[in-house]
Amino acid sequence: MKIYLIRHSEPDFSQVDAVGYTGLARDLTRLTPNGIKIADKAAQNPAFNEIQMLLISPYTRTMQTAQEILKYHQIPNQVELLLHEWRPDKSGKMDVTEEQLALAYKDYLDGTHKSDLDFETREEVMQRVNSVFDCYKDKYSCIGCVTHGGVMTQYTGDRMTPFCGIYEINYK
Known part of the structure; x- marks a missing residue:
């Protein structure tokens, strides 16, 4: 199955920061006005003509991008x-x-564990996301997935995925 991985667009954390949201509550952030423009431009990519199903992460920034x-x-x-x-x-x-966060993320990317946090490993991320892809692989030949840079890095090796960057992978 062909999968187009699409990173969410540019988030605006000012609203969640202004009300003091921390941790998982920060994932309620929306896109910036520029982020909306970036997503609109990305929507013109011909890949969307091939996609039979679009899967979306539950975070506000990914749902708004979608x-x-x-x-x-x-x-x-x-x-x-x-x-x-x-x-x-x-x-x-x-x-x-x-x-x-910075130390744990570096460990995550490098596959080490020097951080004192019990963070999700690269293998755990891959298992989690693959469990979703496995549900669709026999139903579709091409799907899209609006997700996050940290997830995309595991599939592409690219640590600097731009907002609304679109990467094609072949999934077994």
Whole structure:
């Protein structure tokens, strides 16, 4: 199955920061006005003419990115919980500092574990996301997946995925 991985567009954390949201609540952030323009431009990519099903991470920024794309394309779509971003704290209960987050993310990318956080490993991310893809591989020959840079890195090796970057992979 061909999969087009699509990174969400540019997020605007000012609203969630202004009300003091931390941890998982920060994932309620929306796109910037520029992020909407980036998503609208990405929607013109010919890949969307091939996509038979669009899977979407449950974060606001990914759902809003998909909303912008779907304005131009009538593609069946489904929000899938397990397509979410990498988790720096698997318990979801810690108040992680920027320093802890930076070290854990470096460990995540490098495949090491020097951080004191119990973060989701690369293997765990792949297992989680693959479990979703496996549900669709016998039903479709081409799907799209609006997800996150941390997830996409595991499939592409690219650590600097641009907002609305689109990468094609072949999934077994």
